[in-house]
Amino acid sequence: MKKILFLTVVFSLFLVYQTQAQLRFGIKAGVNIADVSLNDKTFSTDNMTGFQIGPTLEWLMIKNFGLETGVLYSQRGIKIQDASIDKNVGYLDIPVNLKLVLGLSEKIKPYAFAGPYISFNLSGEDISDQWQAESFSAGINLGAGIELFKHVQIGANYGIGLTDDYKSSSLQDIGSLSGKARTWSVTAAVYF
Secondary structure (H helix, E strand, C coil), X not given: CHHHHHHHHHHHHHHHHHHHCEEEEEEEEEEXXXXXXXXXCCCCECCEEEEEEEEEEEEEEECCEEEEEECEEEEEEEEECCCCXXXXXXXXXXXXXXXXXXXXXXXXXXXXXXXXXXEEECCCCECCCCEEECXXXXXXXXXXXXXXXXXXXXXXXXXXXXXXXXXXXXXXXXECCEEEEEEEEEEEEEEC
């Protein structure tokens, strides 16, 4: 009898919880400005511009707090002047961010988010004879933005790579080099 009572209470709380949750789907697009932080300062890197686009999902579970995720095609690149390397690489990014929305008014809502992401290299090709993009990478997102009129969100994001995105096979006299992506993104999302 205690188990039935317990399960009934848990199920009731779950239903109440679900009615409070707000689930929205949308489309996100934006511009990426990526740089690569190399483990050796022998070479200098420059910013590369790319883009991102894909479906996104926002699930606010407790009024103004919840999750944001998506599946985004994202271009990030590597530009090394000293080695004459200049190439964008296509990735499938899957972020899972905790999101806090500040309800200042019904029409304007600032928000902040942070969380991990994983990336899969879709290009599957080497950048040069000596450099290759890794097939998998992961990192952390930090960002903020503003929601306008309940459907449009404009935001900025900084992605910090925690795993190597690029590696050199072997450069003479230097040894193996690797680099982690650092990406600024400015995005716009429309939620339905």
